[in-house]
Amino acid sequence: AQSVTQLDSQVPVFEEAPVELRCNYSSSVSVYLFWYVQYPNQGLQLLLKYLSGSTLVKGINGFEAEFNKSQTSFHLRKPSVHISDTAEYFCAVSARSSYKLIFGSGTRLLVRP
Amino acid sequence: DSGVTQTPKHLITATGQRVTLRCSPRSGDLSVYWYQQSLDQGLQFLIQYYNGEERAKGNILERFSAQQFPDLHSELNLSSLELGDSALYFCASSVSSTGNTGELFFGEGSRLTVL
Numbered sequence: 482a483q484s485v486t487q488l489d490s491q492v493p494v495f496e497e498a499p500v501e502l503r504c505n506y507s508s509s510v511s512v513y514l515f516w517y518v519q520y521p522n523q524g525l526q527l528l529l530k531y532l533s534g535s536t537l538v539k540g541i542n543g544f545e546a547e548f549n550k551s552q553t554s555f556h557l558r559k560p561s562v563h564i565s566d567t568a569e570y571f572c573a574v575s576a577r578s579s580y581k582l583i584f585g586s587g588t589r590l591l592v593r594p
Numbered sequence: 595d596s597g598v599t600q601t602p603k604h605l606i607t608a609t610g611q612r613v614t615l616r617c618s619p620r621s622g623d624l625s626v627y628w629y630q631q632s633l634d635q636g637l638q639f640l641i642q643y644y645n646g647e648e649r650a651k652g653n654i655l656e657r658f659s660a661q662q663f664p665d666l667h668s669e670l671n672l673s674s675l676e677l678g679d680s681a682l683y684f685c686a687s688s689v690s691s692t693g694n695t696g697e698l699f700f701g702e703g704s705r706l707t708v709l
Contacts, residue, residue, distance in 0.1 A: 517698075517700075522702070524596055524598070524684055524686075524702045524703055525637075525700040579650075581639050581650050581652060582698065584636065584637040585636070586636040587636065587637070
C-alpha cells in the first residue's frame with residue numbers, strides 16, 4: 482500500500498519569499514506523484530505530476546517539484562510567492578498498477594504581505 | 595471551471611436520514627471518482643466508476659453506495675446518516691480508466707452537514 486506524509490500542516494511565508502512544501506511517500510512499488518492545489522471554496526486543481534523521466538517537474542503558476550527516489554520525497558517549491566498562492570496544497574501518490582490516488586493531509590500555505 | 599458539476603452545493607439534514615449527491619463529469623470523461631474531505635480524516639478516496647462499472651473501492655462505508663448511469667453522471671447515496679458523515683464530498687472525473695497517470699478534474703464539492 483502507498484501512503485503520503487505532508488510534514489507541515491501550515492506554512493506561513495511573506496510575499497515574494499521562496500517556499501518549500503514537503504512531501505514524503507511510502508511505497509514498495511514504483512509510483513506516480515502529484516501536487517494538487519485547493520483554493521478556498523473550490524475543488525482541487527492539478528499543479529504538476531511526475532510520471533517518469535526528468536526528476537525536476539515544472540507545473541503551473543511557477544511551481545516546481547523534485548522527485549527524489551532515495552529519500553522518497555517530492556517537495557514542492559516556488560522561488561517567489563504571491564498573495565494569490567494562499568491555498569491548501571495536497572501531495573498525492575499512486576502505484577503504477579493502481580487506479581487509486583492517495584492524498585496527503587494537506588499543507589496550508591499562508592502568504593502574508 | 596473544471597467542467598465537473600456537483601449538486602447540491604450545500605445540504606443540511608438530520609441523523610438517520612438518506613441523501614443523494616449528484617455529479618456530472620466533464621464532457622468525454624468516462625471515469626468518475628468520489629472523495630470525502632473532513633477535518634479529521636483528510637481527503638479519503640471512496641469509490642471509482644469507469645463507463646458504468648465499479649473499478650476501485652476505497653474507504654467507503656456499507657451505508658454508502660454509488661452508481662454511474664449510462665449518460666455517465668454519477669450519484670453517491672448516503673444512508674442512515676451519522677454526525678460523523680458531515681464532510682465535503684468531492685466528485686472528480688478523468689478520461690482514462692486509471693486515475694493515476696492523467697489529471698483528475700474536481701468539482702467544487704457538496705458540503706453535507708448532519709445535525
